[in-house]
Amino acid sequence: MIKLFGIPRSRSLRVSWTLEELQLDWQYRHINFANGDGKDAEFLAVNPCAKVPALRDGDMCLSESAAIVLYLAEKYGDGALLPVPGTAEAATHHKWVSYIISELEQPLWTIGKHKFALPEALRQQSMFAVAKWEFDKAAAIAESWVPESGYLLGERFSAADILLAHTLLWATRFEQDIPPKLVAYRDRVTARPAMQRGLDKEIAASQ
Numbered sequence: 141m142i143k144l145f146g147i148p149r150s151r152s153l154r155v156s157w158t159l160e161e162l163q164l165d166w167q168y169r170h171i172n173f174a175n176g177d178g179k180d181a182e183f184l185a186v187n188p189c190a191k192v193p194a195l196r197d198g199d200m201c202l203s204e205s206a207a208i209v210l211y212l213a214e215k216y217g218d219g220a221l222l223p224v225p226g227t228a229e230a231a232t233h234h235k236w237v238s239y240i241i242s243e244l245e246q247p248l249w250t251i252g253k254h255k256f257a258l259p260e261a262l263r264q265q266s267m268f269a270v271a272k273w274e275f276d277k278a279a280a281i282a283e284s285w286v287p288e289s290g291y292l293l294g295e296r297f298s299a300a301d302i303l304l305a306h307t308l309l310w311a312t313r314f315e316q317d318i319p320p321k322l323v324a325y326r327d328r329v330t331a332r333p334a335m336q337r338g339l340d341k342e343i344a345a346s347q
């Protein structure tokens with residue numbers, strides 16, 4: 141049985157959404173760091189770095205949200221969520237995954253850290269301002285790349301759509317404006333029922 145360790149709306153949503161897109165059976169364990177779950181033996185056995193998301197699939201343990209999404213798509217997707225390896229579509233998919241994780245998520249998470257996640261004494265207004273500048277620049281490039289309709293690879297929904305749409309949800313949560321094509325893209329991709337099912341399951345288990 142697959143087990144996901146997560147926190148609702150965190151990067152674990154990328155994984156719960158993927159699990160639901162693939163219609164897999166999975167269990168969920170809410171990790172409440174404030175209650176000491178970061179030191180829980182079962183969780184640490186899956187991810188000794190004590191970060192979510194973490195996934196156990198049989199004997200295999202994996203951390204890093206993008207790696208987990210890609211692993212699940214490769215192992216269980218049967219052609220869904222990923223383009224055929226070695227094609228131009230696959231190259232574009234690689235580009236998107238890299239761009240989302242390195243260029244968009246990094247400044248966005250720096251914004252999040254200096255807005256609410258870091259202890260107050262460590263939050264720096266100047267870091268926040270630089271990260272905002274970097275994020276806006278990266279978002280403008282993404283805006284020029286996203287299509288007016290459909291998904292990143294055209295009609296075909298893929299793992300990169302899950303990563304980008306979740307990152308854009310975070311932008312909104314962190315009160316960052318994003319350009320109009322990205323707003324429309326985020327809204328049509330997050331309207332997929334599997335996203336809501338994944339989120340609902342995480343929320344239900346955390347109450």
Ligand SMILES: N[C@@H](CCC(=O)N[C@@H](CS)C(=O)NCC(=O)O)C(=O)O
Binds near residue numbers: 151191192204206
């Ligand atoms: N690069 C990792 C980041 C994982 C991460 O930092 N997760 C956060 C929650 S979204 C966390 O567990 N923070 C707890 C901590 O850093 O102690 C990924 O994509 O999974």
